[in-house]
Amino acid sequence: MIERINEIAIELPRPKDPDPNAASAVQELLGGRYGEMSTFNNYLFQSFNFKNKKKLKPFYDLIASIAAEEFGHLELVTHAINILMEGSSFPGDPDIAPLRNAKDQRNHYAFIDTAQSGKPGDSQGRPWTGDNVFNSGNLIVDLLHNYFLEIGARTHKMRVYEMTSHPTAREMIGYLLVRGGTHIVAYAKALEVATGVNVTKMLPVPNLSNRSFDTARKYEEKGAHRKLYTFSKKDYRGIQQIWKGTHPETKEPLEVVIGTPKGAPVPDYSEICEEFAPGISAEDFQEIAKRLQKNAGLT
Amino acid sequence: MIERINEIAIELPRPKDPDPNAASAVQELLGGRYGEMSTFNNYLFQSFNFKNKKKLKPFYDLIASIAAEEFGHLELVTHAINILMEGSSFPGDPDIAPLRNAKDQRNHYAFIDTAQSGKPGDSQGRPWTGDNVFNSGNLIVDLLHNYFLEIGARTHKMRVYEMTSHPTAREMIGYLLVRGGTHIVAYAKALEVATGVNVTKMLPVPNLSNRSFDTARKYEEKGAHRKLYTFSKKDYRGIQQIWKGTHPETKEPLEVVIGTPKGAPVPDYSEICEEFAPGISAEDFQEIAKRLQKNAGLT
Amino acid sequence: MIERINEIAIELPRPKDPDPNAASAVQELLGGRYGEMSTFNNYLFQSFNFKNKKKLKPFYDLIASIAAEEFGHLELVTHAINILMEGSSFPGDPDIAPLRNAKDQRNHYAFIDTAQSGKPGDSQGRPWTGDNVFNSGNLIVDLLHNYFLEIGARTHKMRVYEMTSHPTAREMIGYLLVRGGTHIVAYAKALEVATGVNVTKMLPVPNLSNRSFDTARKYEEKGAHRKLYTFSKKDYRGIQQIWKGTHPETKEPLEVVIGTPKGAPVPDYSEICEEFAPGISAEDFQEIAKRLQKNAGLT
Amino acid sequence: MIERINEIAIELPRPKDPDPNAASAVQELLGGRYGEMSTFNNYLFQSFNFKNKKKLKPFYDLIASIAAEEFGHLELVTHAINILMEGSSFPGDPDIAPLRNAKDQRNHYAFIDTAQSGKPGDSQGRPWTGDNVFNSGNLIVDLLHNYFLEIGARTHKMRVYEMTSHPTAREMIGYLLVRGGTHIVAYAKALEVATGVNVTKMLPVPNLSNRSFDTARKYEEKGAHRKLYTFSKKDYRGIQQIWKGTHPETKEPLEVVIGTPKGAPVPDYSEICEEFAPGISAEDFQEIAKRLQKNAGLT
Amino acid sequence: MIERINEIAIELPRPKDPDPNAASAVQELLGGRYGEMSTFNNYLFQSFNFKNKKKLKPFYDLIASIAAEEFGHLELVTHAINILMEGSSFPGDPDIAPLRNAKDQRNHYAFIDTAQSGKPGDSQGRPWTGDNVFNSGNLIVDLLHNYFLEIGARTHKMRVYEMTSHPTAREMIGYLLVRGGTHIVAYAKALEVATGVNVTKMLPVPNLSNRSFDTARKYEEKGAHRKLYTFSKKDYRGIQQIWKGTHPETKEPLEVVIGTPKGAPVPDYSEICEEFAPGISAEDFQEIAKRLQKNAGLT
């Protein structure tokens, strides 16, 4: 079970200019095979289905708590997409074609199926699929999978970063490169504990430091690459047995933080009249307010 | 973001006899179009993408907090599947074909792809897909969708209940019928607030009370059908403006509970040697224990 | 546009014993790649998108009118599935597991997603897809496609026939072998007209006469293999320019019949309480009857 | 079964300028989840699989006859796509790249797989799937589904309307908004009869009248929003028990019309040489004409 | 089994200017339903599953050896895509957005998932699927399928040729039109042997000679349309019983060539730094060179 916190992981800039095609690229990081739906659901199901949780507690705790962090990444990427879309159309009567800018954009779903928001699909509009979840139940195979998955995810993030200069996309990706980087190291260390093979020595893969990305560097400077969170006040502390020693690239000490990191306020999004979203007129709203007040008597 | 709690929603019985084909039916409730992956992800993305969160706070809070509850339902169904599978095979050398019982079962993935666990797929083995997420951004359309989705989900749960007498499946479904029932009423009341139309009057749909199901009745007797949780210590309290008055079927008073309900310990699962899950031998384990101890020096 | 006729193509026997796994095989003939969804939609879209309809009227008329017949085939296969499923479960309280027989059957969707009815999916439960529609716009390519499609469909029908002795499946397949046989000949003759190559000479493919199938023989004896219908009182008569001469196998004269053939009454299906289908209790029904009477005042 | 009528529902304008990207948006209304393939096939299978047709005749008749109308809508949208594509390329030898304009368009299938025509796929080129058909067999669940489906379909139509000023797209969408609007009201009234809940009171959803759309207003002025057709000369008249009283928005009297409405001539499409469609040269045609004449002797 | 030869079928020009959207069109010829993945895998599985290979040796040999040729076509199309993409971006630090040109291109996968290379997917980015393999096991049905498949493939090639003037795309398509043309004739002749019907008489379909395409004409002039290869030094010579007589269009003598035709060197592709492909720095390379030398001692 979870407790939900009404915050997102970091504050995202909200520039004036939309970039719908950058948003469609960012969708790959949300609902592509190496996107956040995949990391989140892989670790989620692996934690649900884990055998011998007690005996192998540090590994269970690692996978379970990283799953919890991925929830926040899924949320963050979706918010980034909302912000990238903001202002892609303009209000007006249907007969002036207020969504006309959408016609030549890459992702029609963003305009027809959602109100310029994020979907669990990829950069070509194809939906995320449960086939992306791997869970053999063998600890080594699953850790190796997760290590590879995170490296694949990093590769995709680096490439999408390079596709756009939009500050929101960059801020989000910079942050996720750093946090994803901690997951790569975490799974590498878990693999080392489980097998004795020091796979951290091959990092970073691809061979370009997070510090080469402006917005990632900022988070590394704050030490975000050294910390792993339990995402629980009392559980999952077994990660301390894996997340210790020093960071393989910077040699700084690793640190486990109990709980969920402090986040930023959830952005609110303006009405988009031409999408009928949320589609509540001033009069509707007055009626709703009245009904909310007398709701006790409803039904 | 979330804080994760290492508990599942209720305690599930762990009978001796496995029922792999019942597990395959239960998969429909996990990864079918009307399964928990769908309810969870629909409300998740609807909460991420919500427009005018502040102005329409009670609705946002409702969708956001129900999403949090669905996380626990997804978890619960997956655990039920693990328990339904327990004992489906027996240990032994590969040459005695220890997985031979699997050959004629409906779901080969459960034996080849997972170690007799749950997957985000349905009763025929087809993966859950992001196409199952609907999020128009229009408040009324989305509430109507959710109301229908919950009713579809209830129909499927009632039918799977009828397919098996396995106590774990029944306990889980009984509980979810009751909790799903609260979500139906919640979305009905939200629709009523938003539109003035009292759709609760048509409930229950299908027209058979939860009280007709042994294991559901138990939870209704505890009042589970009257309570909605915020799944947060401080946020999402706007649900109090919607979840008030009386229950449409029982006329008992509705109640909002702050926070996440108290759960049950997460079940642990034994090693399944013939699946190589988790595949850590006694010698391996000793090595792992050593490495965990000296881990500080790793890397 | 169409006018709908409340009849099905032929009368289907309604034996007492259900055969759910035969129903799952028959699904291949409904929603498999070579099933009726495919033949219907291929000819439908080819008729919509046809270029130079006027100049090439006999070809347009042929494809358009066969599409109309395929509507009736889709309907007939779906009814056959309903009948094959009749009696697969028994009524009773949920706690006696009235759907328990379903658990080990091949197609869980038939019990969970539908109320023991037909779906646009195939024998493994996979949905029909629009990818099955081919429409190059080139007349020869499309005719060749249709000729091949019908032969593939015939092959599948012959094999499903051999999988079950259930009288309903056999009656339906026997009839469709004969009618599908006329479509093979029709497209063969159209190809001959368009290219000069007499492809009818290779028929039947596979090389076993429809007369080898008891229930097909019956329809051949009635002359069903010699007739092509316009499925319109006034349009599509251009098929007379293609459907003339003699039948390639029997050498009997071919005949064009104006209009839609006379069918049989649409079967009605009993309530299945354990599926909550249609789920209208006696009390509900009384209320409905009242509301129907006073409906003028509704809204 | 059906009788096919060689007419389309309304006359569509045929402007000179093509708009292939608008055509790709319109594909969502044909083969998207909320497109005409979905409405048509949902009602079709629901009518085939209906339980207790006799007892619940008004509901059966409603679903069966609306399915018949949807056939014509599927046809109309496909024709609109053909017209939107007309003139997207130019004839010429392959080496001058006569399809060069296609290269940067959104939908390559329209140029490679079809000859600039409609396909049962959506705005991103993904095929329609049988998963889009819902048919629980429970009358209330299915009516609620249909009510929601029509509202989802309306939302998508409104948005596609706003994406293009192309007169053909607008004419088609305007008409379908009005006809789809009657289906929303029809399912709302059926739900009211079945449950006693007056869901028409929440209409229109989204909260913008069809009268806000130029081309829809025109059809409302002709009264098209007040009429429901039986699409049969003798069957399906039970809809009269549901479709009566007044229209919820305009308060005008509702009217059942027996039969299929009068349509417009089916548009013919010119040859597109560069697509080899239909690819019949003048010489070919002479040969074909000869073969048609002597066809009696063929085979 | 196979022996692999490090050559591609023909030399492809390597012009300076990339054309990523032409590459996305060419993907249809690689991973679309009528692309090389389909022809290759159809014949491959048909050869594996062939019944009565000995008795029907000429047919088995034909399908088996054409499968071998299709391997080389799959390879050739993939190389053409690599060349079409060459130069689509430029090197630089991530913060200058070196992949910025990719953002508005049709196929994001080519930039995010691959390093500007070919994938087994189609022109809209959808993956090739095993559903594209047809293998009824009936010789006539399978030959008819293959004949149709090749004609469908030819149609798509002709259309993609017309979409771009890029010399690499044209060289590749011109060659494949000629080689695909031999496969059409080969399956036509096989069908004629098997059934007595001379389907070659309808060729070419579509009705435009390969000689109308500059780059195809060149290969016809070299006689490539007259030759069929065994793709084996000692096996598959049974094709000589089918591939004999004269070419249906040119009346030139057909010729069987023993073995695999002489090809051209495999193109090498430069590093794409901004894709991290292959991502081996100068320092890395030195380390690798050292490790290669001392590799004997590794492990």
Place this chain on the structure above:
Amino acid sequence: MIERINEIAIELPRPKDPDPNAASAVQELLGGRYGEMSTFNNYLFQSFNFKNKKKLKPFYDLIASIAAEEFGHLELVTHAINILMEGSSFPGDPDIAPLRNAKDQRNHYAFIDTAQSGKPGDSQGRPWTGDNVFNSGNLIVDLLHNYFLEIGARTHKMRVYEMTSHPTAREMIGYLLVRGGTHIVAYAKALEVATGVNVTKMLPVPNLSNRSFDTARKYEEKGAHRKLYTFSKKDYRGIQQIWKGTHPETKEPLEVVIGTPKGAPVPDYSEICEEFAPGISAEDFQEIAKRLQKNAGLT
């Protein structure tokens, strides 16, 4: 390009008793995500798209030559499925239902769509998809992927082995465990050369030696685990720089063999009359023989 050799990798036993459900399990090894379609196509596309082939020749040669071996594995698994199916039905007139045994089997496609043969799909009948191909273009990422892929494939093979005692399945899997084992070591050594990290130290994963499988032990005793083949008489010899030293488990010397290994005769399969496969009657065959003889005059 390739030269095809009319041999399969090893001789497979042909026992009398069929096992169609074991065949359906084996399909996972053919067309599942970790089946031979995946290994073959991953390495194939990686070899086609390789950057800097010359500079990184040993790696290119490794991937290219292993791709060539996978062709033979794909072939071998498909033949195993054919043999597992042999005798699943019996000949007879359609009206005695000669395919009746098929009705309750797991995989209807094997009887309806193929003539009891292998398809590029998995154990639940779902088709292989191009999404299973990963090719980032970054050498380390791709090698790590391949290492993981082979380990996933080994896990699946081990489990399917345990599901059946059928000698054909076991012989095939035993052999492939050994050959797949060499690929695991080969990619491990390549990773070590590329990164300096000795991942072979974690092998075998899962932690059970191939020697625990009767039929694998046999091949290890012949030294099959020590050899890597170039699958070319003259190319791909760069693998010698990677495949040297000793085997990580047995410490025996590794050996590169030039060329393709000697195989076994391709099995021939009897006619299956009740599948109409190949469907050539004695009379047909006489006609075919005549036509083959006079073929020179055809067309």
